[in-house]
Amino acid sequence: MERWLPQDVSSYGHQVDGVIQLIFWIVGIWFVAALGILLFFAVRYRRSNSPRAAYAPARSLRSMSFVLIPVVLVLLFDLAIDTASTRAWDHIKVEMPPAGQTIRVIGKQYVWDFVHPGLDGELDTADDIKETNTLHVPVDTVVRFQLEAEDVIHSFFVPNLRLKQDAVPGRSITGWFEATREGTYQILCAELCGIGHTNMRGWLQVHSQQGYREWLAEQSPESGG
Ligand SMILES: [Cu+2]
Structure with a gap:
């Protein structure tokens, strides 16, 4: 199943994939089972082989169990999915690990603007580095992002990071990721x-720690470049 998904380069990617796989198998197995039972009943109780169907009200517990047992089963499988996904949700959306780097992501029709802190590591200072459609981050570093939208709702989607977060005008939404490769x-x-939505694409460039420092130095005016 791993092969069907984009390469996972996120510290929490395996948790997202785990939930997807759990849902896939639960739904997949029951889908096949339900179709099999349907087919079996259709053949077993076909008209030429059976008396005419009659309406039978469920008065006994035994006849009600045809509905009650599936209800309990669905509930149990649902709780299993809830438990697994809550664990992933808490880690990804609730706990906020200390940031090694903070960036700003701004979606607007139809580009992504990325603001990187310069050598001082702080946003909103003179040495900020702004790039359109290319985001630079160091590998194995917790990157916290402030996600904004300039005009309409966008959604910041990085499949390899298992990250997708809406960007809403008037709000700054905080999240994080850690690229591992x-x-x-x-x-x-x-x-x-809008009309240019499908062209609203960018690139995440994950550098080595050394490579990121070099990139930062190249962008800084003091470097003499
Ligand atoms: Cu968009």
Whole structure:
């Protein structure tokens, strides 16, 4: 199943994938079972082989159990999914690990603007580095983002990070991720935001720690570049 999903380069990606797999197997097995039972009954109780169907009200516990048992089963499987997904949700959305880096992501029709802190590590200072459609981060570092939208609702989607978060005008939404592998990964907008929505794409560039420092130095005016 791992092969069907984009490569996981996120510290919490395995938790998201775990929930997807759990749901896939529970739903998949019951889907096949339900179709099998339907087919079996259709053949077993076909018209040429059976008396005419009659309406039978469920007065005994035994006849009610045909509904009650499936209800309990659905509830139990639902609780299993809830338990697994709550654990992932708490880790990803509630607990906020200390940030090694804070960036700002601004969605607007039809580009992503990324604001990186400069060498001082602080946003909203003179050495901030603004790039359109390319986000630079160091590997194995908790990156906290402040997500904003300039015009309409967008959604910051990085499939390889298992990250998708709506960007809402007038709000600054905080989240985090930690990329575990160097490379270049696609960033998409996952909220239909207008005529150019499908072209609203960017790239996440995950550098080595050393490579990120070099990139930062290159961008800084003091470096003489
Ligand atoms: Cu968009």
